[in-house]
Amino acid sequence: xxxxxxxxxxxxxxxxxxxxxxxxxxxxxxxxxxxxxxxxxxxxxxxxxxxxxxxxxxxxxxxxxxxxxxxxxxxxxxxxxxxxxxxxxxxxxxxxxxxxxxxxxxxxxxxxxxxxxxxxxxxxxxxxxxxxxxxxxxxxxxxxxxxxxxxxxxxxxxxxxxxxxxxxxxxxxxxxxxxxxxxxxxxxxxxxxxxxxxxxxxxxxxxxxxxxxxxxxxxxxxxxxxxxxxxxxxxxxxxxxxxxxxxxxxxxxxxxxxxxxxxxxxxxxxxxxxxxxxxxxxxxxxxxxxxxxxxxxxxxxxxxxxxxxxxxx
Amino acid sequence: xxxxxxxxxxxxxxxxxxxxxxxxxxxxxxxxxxxxxxxxxxxxxxxxxxxxxxxxxxxxxxxxxxxxxxxxxxxxxxxxxxxxxxxxxxxxxxxxxxxxxxxxxxxxxxxxxxxxxxxxxxxxxxxxxxxxxxxxxxxxxxxxxxxxxxxxxxxxxxxxxxxxxxxxxxxxxxxxxxxxxxxxxxxxxxxxxxxxxxxxxxxxxxxxxxxxxxxxxxxxxxxxxxxxxxxxxxxxxxxxxxxxxxxxxxxxxxxxxxxxxxxxxxxxxxxxxxxxxxxxxxxxxxxxxxxxxxxxxxxxxxxxxxxxxxxxx
Numbered sequence: 001x002x003x004x005x006x007x008x009x010x011x012x013x014x015x016x017x018x019x020x021x022x023x024x025x026x027x028x029x030x031x032x033x034x035x036x037x038x039x040x041x042x043x044x045x046x047x048x049x050x051x052x053x054x055x056x057x058x059x060x061x062x063x064x065x066x067x068x069x070x071x072x073x074x075x076x077x078x079x080x081x082x083x084x085x086x087x088x089x090x091x092x093x094x095x096x097x098x099x100x101x102x103x104x105x106x107x108x109x110x111x112x113x114x115x116x117x118x119x120x121x122x123x124x125x126x127x128x129x130x131x132x133x134x135x136x137x138x139x140x141x142x143x144x145x146x147x148x149x150x151x152x153x154x155x156x157x158x159x160x161x162x163x164x165x166x167x168x169x170x171x172x173x174x175x176x177x178x179x180x181x182x183x184x185x186x187x188x189x190x191x192x193x194x195x196x197x198x199x200x201x202x203x204x205x206x207x208x209x210x211x212x213x214x215x216x217x218x219x220x221x222x223x224x225x226x227x228x229x230x231x232x233x234x235x236x237x238x239x240x241x242x243x244x245x246x247x248x249x250x251x252x253x254x255x256x257x258x259x260x261x262x263x264x265x266x267x268x269x270x271x272x273x274x275x276x277x278x279x280x281x282x283x284x285x286x287x288x289x290x291x292x293x294x295x296x297x298x299x300x301x302x303x304x305x306x307x308x309x310x311x312x313x
Numbered sequence: 314x315x316x317x318x319x320x321x322x323x324x325x326x327x328x329x330x331x332x333x334x335x336x337x338x339x340x341x342x343x344x345x346x347x348x349x350x351x352x353x354x355x356x357x358x359x360x361x362x363x364x365x366x367x368x369x370x371x372x373x374x375x376x377x378x379x380x381x382x383x384x385x386x387x388x389x390x391x392x393x394x395x396x397x398x399x400x401x402x403x404x405x406x407x408x409x410x411x412x413x414x415x416x417x418x419x420x421x422x423x424x425x426x427x428x429x430x431x432x433x434x435x436x437x438x439x440x441x442x443x444x445x446x447x448x449x450x451x452x453x454x455x456x457x458x459x460x461x462x463x464x465x466x467x468x469x470x471x472x473x474x475x476x477x478x479x480x481x482x483x484x485x486x487x488x489x490x491x492x493x494x495x496x497x498x499x500x501x502x503x504x505x506x507x508x509x510x511x512x513x514x515x516x517x518x519x520x521x522x523x524x525x526x527x528x529x530x531x532x533x534x535x536x537x538x539x540x541x542x543x544x545x546x547x548x549x550x551x552x553x554x555x556x557x558x559x560x561x562x563x564x565x566x567x568x569x570x571x572x573x574x575x576x577x578x579x580x581x582x583x584x585x586x587x588x589x590x591x592x593x594x595x596x597x598x599x600x601x602x603x604x605x606x607x608x609x610x611x612x613x614x615x616x617x618x619x620x621x622x623x624x625x626x
Binding site for chain 1: 351
């Protein structure tokens with residue numbers, strides 16, 4: 001985030017004093033049994049102008065569903081807000097992607113608005129997603145020293161897909177797909193939520209997001225780099241050594257879930273996870289406030305950049 | 314609206330098939346007892362780049378509250394989405410206006426997001442407002458021939474204020490205030506809602522919005538131009554003759570309420586309206602599908618433009 005955004009959010013925090021705002025530190029707000037989130041994506045900031053428009057529509061819906069997933073909420077309804085740029089074919093394909101994602105995850109689109117902007121202005125596409133939370137809507141806070149950290153999904157594919165596209169805009173394949181078509185972990189989020197001391201989605205890089213969870217929970221953490229779940233495509237492109245694993249841990253756009261579960265709970269044994277679910281125990285919360293990394297060869301120094309900060313700047 | 318927007322909304326309608334979407338023909342969506350709306354405002358489209366930033370923040374909140382008012386809903390929560398343009402002072406003042414409006418109408422701000430756009434991109438400011446509806450959430454449809462049409466608030470001030478500003482950007486006064494600081498009719502909306510066969514807010518010009526209500530309700534209407542409520546400031550600036558009244562009826566940005574109430578109900582007698590409430594019976598719904606205007610001198614031909622279409626184009 002830019003200084004301007006951090007400043008702005010700090011000022012906003014002084015206004016957003018309702019407990020449901022969760023100090024603007026969480027993935028979503030809570031209102032009664034509702035979970036509320038709004039994420040916008042902008043052309044040239046969160047997606048490439050040459051990304052297929054249907055994938056942009058898919059992404060707009062799924063990045064918001066990922067926030068609901070992180071709170072264990074069931075999708076109820078969405079409102080969409082789009083700027084119209086005078087390219088009806090683009091907009092038609094964009095809407096087909098919105099419709100596909102809403103259909104895939106049972107999210108009724110209830111309304112929103114459109115604005116015609118002058119030609120040349122970057123598109124700004126927003127979605128409010130409303131979900132119903134369970135009895136416990138895990139926050140980023142609530143993690144306790146000793147909790148085991150679990151990751152749901154894969155790391156590094158999306159950021160690598162973006163890097164591949166930056167080198168060759170015509171590139172295709174599973175890494176590019178991961179960048180363009182995030183998969184929200186709704187089913188696992190709902191299964192984890194009743195047990196999770198803390199949970200969030202990983203969208204800006206695992207290390208950066210884990211640090212947010214740590215700060216909100218008042219904990220340190222030890223993370224096992226060797227445990228990070230990597231895809232075959234990622235390993236083929238980037239490798240699996242320490243450097244590759246640090247790339248995966250700092251890449252952003254993963255839309256994986258990060259959960260702090262009680263040490264005694266093994267979700268693979270205790271929960272009826274959908275077949276094919278990729279989950280991995282990747283470390284533990286600890287006393288203190290430090291984030292330490294290790295792998296089979298020993299302690300690993302923290303990289304300079306923990307996540308994908310410039311993505312939003 | 315532009316052709317592009319109409320096209321887009323037509324396509325959107327094919328996706329938004331949930332009954333709560335109300336065919337995208339209403340001011341807001343309905344989900345259980347919740348009323349949901351999202352309106353964005355863009356620099357150079359819905360506000361002037363030289364408008365005081367606090368008034369822009371006020372407007373963003375109140376245009377959304379006006380949609381809740383039109384459904385008789387009580388404000389519950391808001392999510393805000395803003396683009397950050399690299400002018401922290403502007404953003405600070407903008408937020409002060411958001412805070413003032415949220416405070417004035419008891420709307421807790423629960424979250425949202427920020428995007429840093431490249432310098433020069435027009436600002437896009439969005440708000441999702443969530444309210445709790447009563448037992449009857451009046452739609453634009455539901456009006457019946459014979460219903461009396463009531464207007465809550467004043468007409469023409471805001472559009473005249475904009476015209477005044479276009480001639481002199483340093484102008485001040487009540488008309489400019491009306492343009493910059495809409496007042497949502499929340500209290501009257503809540504009192505009207507249980508009785509209203511149809512209700513909406515007037516934001517694009519009375520004639521245009523009335524025509525939307527008529528089409529949704531499958532009715533015609535007869536409107537008494539002489540009955541339109543005009544302010545002293547409007548009369549001083551524009552006059553009160555037929556031409557001035559047509560200006561007031563087509564100007565836009567009024568954020569008044571238009572309600573179709575059963576013929577026998579006089580809200581001034583039957584409802585405990587807040588003191589100072591400006592309400593006026595302005596006509597009736599009729600059989601057929603035609604909108605006819607009259608004044609003391611007889612029938613009045615419909616003007617060519619029924620509302621403020623270019624506002625969003």
